[in-house]
Amino acid sequence: MQIEALQVFCDVARLKSFSKSAETHRVTQSTASQAVHQLEARLGVELIDRSHRPFRLTREGKAFYEGCREILERYHDLESKVRQIREEQQTTLRVASIYSAGLRHMREYIQRFGERYPATRVQLEFLHPDRVYQVVVEEEADLGIVSYPQARREITVVPWREEEMALALPPSHRLAGLKEARLSEIGDENFVHFDRGLVVRREIDRFLKAHGIEVNVVLEFDNIEAIKRAVEVGSGISILPLPTFERELAAGTMAIAHLGSLSFRRPLALIHRRGRRMPEGLQHFIEMLLAEKMASSPLLVAS
Numbered sequence: 412m413q414i415e416a417l418q419v420f421c422d423v424a425r426l427k428s429f430s431k432s433a434e435t436h437r438v439t440q441s442t443a444s445q446a447v448h449q450l451e452a453r454l455g456v457e458l459i460d461r462s463h464r465p466f467r468l469t470r471e472g473k474a475f476y477e478g479c480r481e482i483l484e485r486y487h488d489l490e491s492k493v494r495q496i497r498e499e500q501q502t503t504l505r506v507a508s509i510y511s512a513g514l515r516h517m518r519e520y521i522q523r524f525g526e527r528y529p530a531t532r533v534q535l536e537f538l539h540p541d542r543v544y545q546v547v548v549e550e551e552a553d554l555g556i557v558s559y560p561q562a563r564r565e566i567t568v569v570p571w572r573e574e575e576m577a578l579a580l581p582p583s584h585r586l587a588g589l590k591e592a593r594l595s596e597i598g599d600e601n602f603v604h605f606d607r608g609l610v611v612r613r614e615i616d617r618f619l620k621a622h623g624i625e626v627n628v629v630l631e632f633d634n635i636e637a638i639k640r641a642v643e644v645g646s647g648i649s650i651l652p653l654p655t656f657e658r659e660l661a662a663g664t665m666a667i668a669h670l671g672s673l674s675f676r677r678p679l680a681l682i683h684r685r686g687r688r689m690p691e692g693l694q695h696f697i698e699m700l701l702a703e704k705m706a707s708s709p710l711l712v713a714s
Contacts, residue, residue: 414483414486415436415446416446416449416450417450417479417482417483418436418483419432419433419436419438419443419446419447420446420447420450420458420475420476420479421476421479421480421483422435422436423443423447423459424459424468424472424476427465427466428465429443429444429447430443447459450475454471454475456469456471457469457471457472458471458472458475458476459472460472502530502531502532502692503531503532503533503534504531504532504533504534504553504554504690504692504693504696505534505536505551505552505553505554506533506534506535506536506552506553506554506555506556506696507536507537507538507542507543507546507547507551507552507554507555507556508535508536508537508538508543508555508556509537509538509539509540509543509556509557509558510537510538510539510633510634510635510636511558511611511634511635511652511655512537512556516654517535518535520699520700520703521533521535523699524695524696524699527695527699528692528695530692531692531695531696533696536552539633540557540558540609540610543555543556543557543682544557544561544563544566544682547566547682547683547684548563548565548566548684550684550687553683553690553693554681554682554683554693554696554697555681555682555683556571556679556680556681556682557679557680557682558610558611558652558677558678558679558680559610559611559614559677559678560678560680560682561610564685565684565685566682566683566684566685567682567683567684567685568680568681568682569680569681569682569683569697569701570678570680571678571679571680571681571700571701572678572679573676573677573678573679574652574653574654574655574676574677574679575652575653575669575675575676576615576618576650576651576652576653576670576675576676576677577650577651577653577667577668577669577670578592578597578648578649578650578667578668578669578670579638579639579642579648579649579650579651579656579665579666579667580642580648580665580666580667580668581642581643581644581645581648581665581666582663582664582665582666583645584648584666586648586666586668587666587668588666589668590668590669591668591669591670591671592668592669592670592671593671594619594622594624594670594673595622595624597624597626597648598624598625598626599625599626599627600626600627600647600648601626601627601629601646601647601648602626602627602628602629602647602648602649603628603629603630603631603632603638603641603642603646603647603648603649604626604628604630604631604632604638604649605631605632605633605638606631606632606633607631608633609633611677614677615650618650618675622673627647629646629647630646630647635651635652635655635656638651639651639655639656639659639665642665643659643664643665650675652677653667681697681700683697
């Protein structure tokens with residue numbers, strides 16, 4: 412039994428006219444009459460006494476009419492609720508980012524976006540890199556922020572920006588006063604590293620090996636915040652994306668030595684599900700992030 416048929420019957424009963432009900436639903440009078448006949452056949456009773464002019468509802472018809480009104484009212488309320496949920500989803504942009512994006516920096520982006528597009532709320536979650544890809548593929552997130560992007564059939568990769576990789580040092584370290592340091596000077600140093608399963612770990616190891624450098628890995632973490640805390644207390648040095656420890660440099664809790672002519676940069680990218688219709692809010696957010704890439708004073712980003 413279709414909702415449309417119940418609505419036609421209710422309007423026939425309310426308007427006391429098949430033709431007016433048909434006009435309301437933009438169908439022929441014959442179609443409206445057939446819909447009521449089908450309801451009567453299904454129920455095995457007459458709903459309308461057609462022997463009178465104008466026709467009137469039978470006792471069963473009156474009971475069915477009152478019940479249908481309640482059903483239709485509840486159905487329309489449910490329909491409205493479902494649409495509201497959908498609209499809320501459409502106005503919430505879900506972003507999954509690697510940890511090294513930095514909460515402070517991402518909040519600045521989100522605040523700026525909110526000022527431009529107040530109707531769209533950005534929901535941010537920091538995840539392990541593998542998990543970022545997973546939630547984007549499974550459409551649990553609209554946008555992902557990753558470093559060293561991997562080509563995948565289900566993913567569209569949008570290159571974002573590159574970050575300088577530099578030596579992150581305790582303030583008291585012997586290299587802390589140097590503007591640049593030769594890579595050979597960190598051989599056998601205690602080194603605070605990323606976990607082995609992370610792409611950034613493999614890239615740093617590849618860079619060090621290419622220059623014949625071996626370091627003494629004393630600690631490993633899956634996020635940049637933990638690495639920075641270990642460097643701050645003197646557990647070792649590290650190689651990190653420069654924007655990720657600019658706040659510590661300003662506070663004097665960490666020091667930096669650039670790698671000079673050695674070109675070592677971390678690529679960052681935005682990823683979204685291939686083939687999926689892109690919501691307007693997501694387009695605006697991506698456009699804003701790409702525009703920020705060109706800014707003279709970049710804020711920061713991802714891992």
